[in-house]
Amino acid sequence: MTAAGKYWRIAIGVAVIAALIIVPMNFNRYGLFILSQWAVMTIAAMGLNLTLGYAGQVSLAQGAFVGIGAYAAAIMTTQGMPLIAALGVAIVLCFAIGWILGYPALRVQHHYLAFVTLAFSTLAFLVFRNEDWLTKGIYGISNIPRPNVLGFATSRPLPFYYFCLGSLGVVSLAMWWLIRSPWGRAFVALRENPVRALSLGIDTRRYTLMAFAIGSALGGVAGTLYAPLTQYIDPVPFNLSLSLDLLMMVIVGGSGFFFGPLLGAMIAVLLPEWLRFTQGYYLMLYAVAVMLLLIYSPSGILGILDRYLTERRTKVASALRAVTKSRLETAP
């Protein structure tokens, strides 16, 4: 990449972050709620992107992991414990469950993880609904407090939005680091060519498992933010359709692209608000659009962009080559 391109990217990044901080300042309560929801869902989608985009595994349980995180936060903070403790519990729990689920599934074929996580998603929903003593069942848990972060109360919508945005920033940085670490490179290696990765001495199964478990843990992180955001949770939001929604977000944005989940979550969370006039037809149109997008570009919107940029770069490069060649030929 050229230096100018790099500066452009940094400038765009800074502008987007500034816009995310400044623009919502005079938003009403509902607008802030939607934006906070976008930040939370992006975290969950980023986790899924690690599983799907980098390790090439379909997980249909990301919604269940969000649910586990949300219930951990709801149960612990209503008992007076701090949110950070719930966050720790959610991460450890989701990571461990991910590991246990992935271990048998990855012994077999790649689509088995999809089946196991599908089963787990339903099981988790049954537990949320039936274990009244823990989750209050269908009545749900209400009055979930919002935390104090660094001495600031986040009970009002704007501070809480900044809290979600900040968490998204921390998760993004951690993800950025992870993808560039040897681990992240191994994840990409086993997606691109598992046989070659294996022959280079990468324990593909362990890395796949690791990607899935870390991705699941990020689902838990998103859940611990979701509970104080809505301040009331019941089992319904965490059924299979949330997992499918998250999967669609990753796919639409562009699985395997760092910014894919941010874009995908934006489309999935914000677009329905703008397309209110389509009423009930929205989800149907969305599903059709996703299918068309998948046919055209399985790597999502960013995949189209990436293809376009690569083509342009090759054109520029071959033009340059042609110029150099003609110069060499005409040179005395």
Added chain:
Amino acid sequence: MSNLLDLLVAGLATGAIYALVAVGFTLLWQTSQTINFAQGEFVMLPAFLMLAVMHAGAPFWLAIILGILLSLLLLGLGFKLLLVDPMLRHGVLPLAIATMALAIGMKEAVKQFFSAEASPFPSIVPAGDVWVLGRVVSLQSLGVLALAIAVVIGLTALLNRTSIGHQMQATAQNPTVARIIGVPVERMILLTFLINAFLVALASLLITPIYLAKFSSGEVLGQAAFIAAIVGGFNQVRGAIAGGLLIGVVDNLAAAYVSTQYRAAVPLILLIVIILFRPQGLLGRPEERTV
């Protein structure tokens, strides 16, 4: 004891329907690497097609015929030409995800264009009870069981006894070699899609009178079919049949002997145990692992 027998008959009846759906599911996987996550919705839709025809004033028998024809057209030909063929070159997982999107689209379309409420659906087997070996058995259960078994036997005969069946098996096992020895592979793949569409239409006809026609009823059915296919053996038709019957019986027994709250959990736990200890399924043959 007598209760147990009733549960077994009812379980086998639902299990036979699951088997029909699971067989279609494994056929698609074998011939064209399609993991159809919309298989449950494929069972949900034909009942609504038939209801729509009946609302237009047609008699039930005509609705059945038109419903099956429409499913062959939409869920067989349309599904293959419009979604599977363009997606197949992208690989197994993008196609699987596309079928998930299809499932959402189908559910929403039925909810919007038909109804969000459950609609009653007439049964092709008359209601009532018969005495079998000195016991009262529901005629509906017996009829469903008999029809489903007849279809399964017919299908097995088609696959194992006829030339077309052998060509289909050859296509499933090794398309390249099949093409070399002159099997019209493309036509055979299309045929499996049509067979799948026929099976789901039939399953729809049999199961909808029991569970009512509802836009979301495919979720449970689809999951039962996946579990049946995997428990029985993902790469074997007989495995899917055995898995379907087993899941039907286990489901009914769980409803009676486990808490109703956790009834749905029993097949799921069975699935996880099978994947843990016998990943190729009860009757399946092992496949190479790709991860």
